[in-house]
Amino acid sequence: MPPGQPYPTGANNTRRTRPSKKMATKLAALIVLVAFLAGPPACEGDIICFNGWLKLPIQDPRLCPQGSMSRMNGRTRALVPVPRPSGLGLGLGYYNNRSSRSYCPRAEGIVRDAVSKAVAAQPGIGAGLIRLFFHDCFVRGCDASVLLTTTNSNNSDTEREGNPNKNSLRGLEVIDAAKAKIEAACPGRVSCADIVAFAARDASSILSNRRINIRMPGGRYDGRESFSNETDQLPGPFSGATVLLSNFKAKGLTSDEMVTLSGAHTIGRARCAFFSSRFSEMDPTFAAKLKAQCNDDDTNVDQEHVTPEVLDKRYYQDVIDGKALFTSDAVLNSAETIKQVTENAKKAGAWERKFERAMENLGKIGVKTKADKDAEIRKVCWKVNN
Numbered sequence: 481m482p483p484g485q486p487y488p489t490g491a492n493n494t495r496r497t498r499p500s501k502k503m504a505t506k507l508a509a510l511i512v513l514v515a516f517l518a519g520p521p522a523c524e525g526d527i528i529c530f531n532g533w534l535k536l537p538i539q540d541p542r543l544c545p546q547g548s549m550s551r552m553n554g555r556t557r558a559l560v561p562v563p564r565p566s567g568l569g570l571g572l573g574y575y576n577n578r579s580s581r582s583y584c585p586r587a588e589g590i591v592r593d594a595v596s597k598a599v600a601a602q603p604g605i606g607a608g609l610i611r612l613f614f615h616d617c618f619v620r621g622c623d624a625s626v627l628l629t630t631t632n633s634n635n636s637d638t639e640r641e642g643n644p645n646k647n648s649l650r651g652l653e654v655i656d657a658a659k660a661k662i663e664a665a666c667p668g669r670v671s672c673a674d675i676v677a678f679a680a681r682d683a684s685s686i687l688s689n690r691r692i693n694i695r696m697p698g699g700r701y702d703g704r705e706s707f708s709n710e711t712d713q714l715p716g717p718f719s720g721a722t723v724l725l726s727n728f729k730a731k732g733l734t735s736d737e738m739v740t741l742s743g744a745h746t747i748g749r750a751r752c753a754f755f756s757s758r759f760s761e762m763d764p765t766f767a768a769k770l771k772a773q774c775n776d777d778d779t780n781v782d783q784e785h786v787t788p789e790v791l792d793k794r795y796y797q798d799v800i801d802g803k804a805l806f807t808s809d810a811v812l813n814s815a816e817t818i819k820q821v822t823e824n825a826k827k828a829g830a831w832e833r834k835f836e837r838a839m840e841n842l843g844k845i846g847v848k849t850k851a852d853k854d855a856e857i858r859k860v861c862w863k864v865n866n
């Protein structure tokens with residue numbers, strides 16, 4: 481790791497340092513206790529249930545009823561309908577416009593090369609890049625806030641420290657490498673947020689053997705703030721259908737887009753801690769295979785076992801067959817979404833087209849499109865400009 485780079489790449493460590501599950505369990509137990517002592521009403525949302533990122537030791541429906549888990553995202557925001565992401569100000573080929581001050585015709589090619597190289601060496605990095613884009617866009621919009629370790633407010637508890645990201649993100653070094661090359665070619669023009677978006681597009685293309693071609697516009701500016709607590713807006717592996725839906729609605733995305741984007745779980749890896757509590761709910765043969773792989777909570781397994789490195793529609797057949805890992809995957813079998821799942825599983829090309837459009841919409845969430853006190857073109861992707 482080059483000096484000055486504040487994070488481990490996570491590229492090779494299949495078994496990482498324990499994210500202190502014991503601590504988390506203790507903390508959760510403490511919170512449950514406090515909630516009891518405080519008396520009813522105790523089912524007040526993500527403070528207690530961590531929006532599905534923690535499995536509580538006590539599964540008390542009074543504390544965590546489905547649907548009341550997401551106070552921040554669900555209840556308060558659901559009152560005001562959230563508009564569709566507009567992506568106003570973004571454009572295809574944004575950096576190819578000769579008369580614009582953002583002209584940088586090599587930008588997209590540089591990203592493509594960096595992603596190709598990284599994915600050829602390790603396909604999982606492509607999975608990491610697709611997830612990075614999702615985690616960026618869902619928190620403060622697509623503004624590369626997920627990359628920051630140093631912010632305008634000088635806080636160090638950035639999004640990277642949040643439960644969904646800590647010891648889990650992959651591909652950050654690819655973004656940095658592309659950014660360095662782009663800065664050398666045309667300094668101060670290309671945002672880290674756009675690099676993240678282009679990288680997710682390119683990883684999708686490569687891992688799908690060119691079957692998925694996302695028309696990804698550019699023109700995003702980079703944010704200057706990042707807070708770990710805001711990663712609560714991301715649904716967790718223990719989230720049920722109601723929470724999933726309200727989290728996506730809170731970003732202006734639809735139920736169908738939620739089902740479509742979940743198909744990304746056909747690639748990449750997952751830690752045993754996130755699914756080992758539900759072996760009994762899975763297909764028995766599949767569960768036995770997983771159980772044998774799970775030495776401990778931090779062991780990683782492939783998310784999809786037939787074509788683990790191909791971005792294809794296979795995930796949906798797994799969901800139908802009881803071979804999905806997380807609760808958040810398995811609940812797509814419920815009445816409201818099973819129709820889409822079945823369609824995606826059976827109809828050739830249907831999911832791929834929907835995934836292209838859903839990724840475009842994901843990339844339009846909360847974008848910043850001009851330089852001001854909240855936005856800039858960063859020089860280095862993990863820190864704000866001075």
Ligand code: HEM
Binds near residue numbers: 754
């Ligand atoms: C619907 C709600 C979702 C939940 C609850 C969820 C949860 C998770 C969890 C728990 C992991 C494993 C992390 C780890 O063990 O370190 C994971 C991995 C992953 N997720 Fe999701 N996810 C969701 C939606 C999405 C979406 C919308 C995308 C992208 C479009 C996505 C792409 C991925 C990818 C590619 C991986 C593998 C990452 C890697 O191998 O580095 N997920 N997700």
Ligand SMILES: *[C@@H]1O[C@H](CO)[C@@H](O)[C@H](O)[C@H]1NC(C)=O
Binds near residue numbers: 580
């Ligand atoms: C190119 O940039 C110029 C100057 O900013 C702008 O007026 C024009 O609309 C842009 N063209 C396209 C096709 O975006």
Ligand SMILES: *[C@@H]1O[C@H](CO)[C@@H](O)[C@H](O)[C@H]1NC(C)=O
Binds near residue numbers: 632633634
């Ligand atoms: C953050 O630190 C910089 C440099 O030390 C300082 O100039 C700035 O005022 C600080 N910002 C806040 C919000 O404290």
Ligand SMILES: *[C@@H]1O[C@H](CO)[C@@H](O)[C@H](O)[C@H]1NC(C)=O
Binds near residue numbers: 635707709710
């Ligand atoms: C998140 O943390 C920041 C900084 O610590 C704080 O200003 C903000 O109010 C917090 N937001 C929520 C939703 O708790």
